[in-house]
Amino acid sequence: MMRKSANILIAICFSVMAALLSLQVYWIVNYYKATLKDFEKEVNLAFEDGIKKELDLRCDTIQNIIEKKLLDTNAFLISAKFDKKDKKYVYTVSAKGNEKDKFSSSFSLSDYSKALPKNKSDTSVRKHVAGQLAMLMREEDLETHTIYYRTQKLGLFMDEQTKKYQFDTTRLRPAFNIYLKARNIETPYRFIVKKVDSTNNKGIKKLDYAFVTRAFQTYRFTDDQRYVRAMFKSPSGYILSRMALLLFSSFAMIIIVSGCMIILLKRLFWEKRLSTIKNDFISNITHEFKTPISTVSVAIEALNNPIIRNDDDKYNRYLIHAKNEIERLNILVDKVLNIAIYEDRKSPLLKEKVFFGNKIMEIIHLHEIKAGKRIAIDYQNRSEINEIYVDSTQFQHAISNIIDNAIKYSGEESLIKISIQKKEDFLTIQVEDNGIGIAEKDIPAVFEKFYRVSTGNSHPVKGHGLGLNYVKQIMHLHHGWYKIESKPGKGTKITLGWPL
Known part of the structure; x- marks a missing residue:
C-alpha cells in the first residue's frame, strides 16, 4: 500500500511539474509573439518619425537658403504697395532685371502691414516678408514635394536647391537612431x-x-x-530586455518548484528506506529480546522446581543465566534510549581528563575475551599525547562500538590496527580491520540510525543498526568529526577526530 501511494505521489509530482513547464512555455511563447509584434510596431513608428525628421531637416536648410536668396538685392526685389480697398500693404517679389517675372501676394500677412522704410539700411520689413514667403514655400512646396513657380527665377532656384538637398540615408540614420533609442531599441x-x-x-x-x-x-x-x-x-536583444522579468521569474519558479519536488522525493525515498530499515530493525531486535526473555522464563520455571531448589549448584547456575540475560536486555534498552537522548542533545557532557591509552587497552582486552575467535590487535600511539579532555563514558562507548564492529565484520582471524595521531587541533583514533568491507553506495548511510548493510535476506552478523549512529551522536556532542573508508573484501577504516 505504501509503495502504491508513493508511486501515485511521484506521478502527481511529475504531472504537476510537466503542467507547470507547459504553462510557462505557453506564456513565454505568447509573450514572445506579442513582444515581436510590439517590436514591429515600434520600429515602423520610429522609422516614420525618422523619415519626417529627415524631411524637416532638409526643409529647414532649404527654407533658410531661400530666405537669404530673397534678401539678396542682386537677385530679387521686394516692393510694397498700399491697397486702399483692403487697407493694407501688398508685397511684390520680382526677379531683378526682369520686372515681368514677379509675384504679388499678401502672403497671409493679415496681421502685418508695413511700408518699406525709406532708409535703405533698415531691412526689417524686407526680412519679415522674405521669411514669411520662405515659410509659405516650405509649407506649400517643400513639405508637399511640389514646386510652384511663383516667379520663374525663384522656381528654378528652388528646384536647384531641392535637387542639391535630396533625401539621403546618411541624414536619415542619426534621426532614425534618436527615435529608436527613445524606444530602447538597439x-x-x-x-x-x-x-x-x-x-x-x-x-x-x-x-x-x-x-x-x-x-x-x-x-x-x-x-x-x-x-x-x-x-x-534578430530583435533578440529588445525581446530579451522586455521579457527579462518574465523569464527570470519563470526560471526562478521552475527552480524553486523543482528544488521542492526533489527535496520532497528525496524525503519520500528516505522515509520509504527508513521504513524498510525500521522493519528490519524491529524484526532483528524482537529476536534479540525474545532470546533473553525465553531464557529468563525457562530459568524462573526451573527455579520453581523443588528438585532444582534443593540443588545449590544448579540453582546458582540458573540464577546466573537469568541475571546475565537480564543484563543483556538492560544494555540493549540503554543503547536505544541513549540514541534518542543524544539526538535531542539532552545528554550532559561530563568532561574529564582521560588517559586514553589505558582506556583503549581495557576495551581491547574486554573484546578479546568475548570475541570467541583469534584476534591480533596492533596498537600504536604516534601522537606523543597520553591524555584527552572528554566524557569518559561516551569516549569508551564510541571506541568500543568501533572496535566491536571491526571484530564482528572481520574474518576468522581478525587483524585490527589501531593508530593514534595528532592532526592540527584534533587527536585522531583510527581503527582498521581486514573484514568484509562496505560497498561504496552504502558508505554514506552506515552512520544513520537502524541502518545495516544489506546482505540479502539474512544478517549473519548480529546487530541492531545503532552502533555507528551512537558514535555519530557522541562525536557531534564533542564537536568532533568522523570519517569512513572501505572497499568490499579489503576491510574498513574508521577515523574519529577528538578536539584537543
Whole structure:
C-alpha cells in the first residue's frame, strides 16, 4: 500500500511539474509573439518619425537658403504697395532685371502691414516678408514635394536647391537612431532603397535580416532611390530586455518548484528506506529480546522446581543465566534510549581528563575475551599525547562500538590496527580491520540510525543498526568529526577526530 501511494505521489509530482513547464512555455511563447509584434510596431513608428525628421531637416536648410536668396538685392526685389480697398500693404517679389517675372501676394500677412522704410539700411520689413514667403514655400512646396513657380527665377532656384538637398540615408540614420533609442531599441539594421516597391514586401530579400519595415517614398527622382526601408537583424536583444522579468521569474519558479519536488522525493525515498530499515530493525531486535526473555522464563520455571531448589549448584547456575540475560536486555534498552537522548542533545557532557591509552587497552582486552575467535590487535600511539579532555563514558562507548564492529565484520582471524595521531587541533583514533568491507553506495548511510548493510535476506552478523549512529551522536556532542573508508573484501577504516 505504501509503495502504491508513493508511486501515485511521484506521478502527481511529475504531472504537476510537466503542467507547470507547459504553462510557462505557453506564456513565454505568447509573450514572445506579442513582444515581436510590439517590436514591429515600434520600429515602423520610429522609422516614420525618422523619415519626417529627415524631411524637416532638409526643409529647414532649404527654407533658410531661400530666405537669404530673397534678401539678396542682386537677385530679387521686394516692393510694397498700399491697397486702399483692403487697407493694407501688398508685397511684390520680382526677379531683378526682369520686372515681368514677379509675384504679388499678401502672403497671409493679415496681421502685418508695413511700408518699406525709406532708409535703405533698415531691412526689417524686407526680412519679415522674405521669411514669411520662405515659410509659405516650405509649407506649400517643400513639405508637399511640389514646386510652384511663383516667379520663374525663384522656381528654378528652388528646384536647384531641392535637387542639391535630396533625401539621403546618411541624414536619415542619426534621426532614425534618436527615435529608436527613445524606444530602447538597439538592434543592428541597414537601409535598402529601390526604384519600385510595394507595401506587401513582395520582392524583398531579407538575406540575414529578420525584419523589414514598410516602405516610404523618398521623392528622389534623379536616380533609382524612390523608396526606402530599414532591415533589422534578430530583435533578440529588445525581446530579451522586455521579457527579462518574465523569464527570470519563470526560471526562478521552475527552480524553486523543482528544488521542492526533489527535496520532497528525496524525503519520500528516505522515509520509504527508513521504513524498510525500521522493519528490519524491529524484526532483528524482537529476536534479540525474545532470546533473553525465553531464557529468563525457562530459568524462573526451573527455579520453581523443588528438585532444582534443593540443588545449590544448579540453582546458582540458573540464577546466573537469568541475571546475565537480564543484563543483556538492560544494555540493549540503554543503547536505544541513549540514541534518542543524544539526538535531542539532552545528554550532559561530563568532561574529564582521560588517559586514553589505558582506556583503549581495557576495551581491547574486554573484546578479546568475548570475541570467541583469534584476534591480533596492533596498537600504536604516534601522537606523543597520553591524555584527552572528554566524557569518559561516551569516549569508551564510541571506541568500543568501533572496535566491536571491526571484530564482528572481520574474518576468522581478525587483524585490527589501531593508530593514534595528532592532526592540527584534533587527536585522531583510527581503527582498521581486514573484514568484509562496505560497498561504496552504502558508505554514506552506515552512520544513520537502524541502518545495516544489506546482505540479502539474512544478517549473519548480529546487530541492531545503532552502533555507528551512537558514535555519530557522541562525536557531534564533542564537536568532533568522523570519517569512513572501505572497499568490499579489503576491510574498513574508521577515523574519529577528538578536539584537543
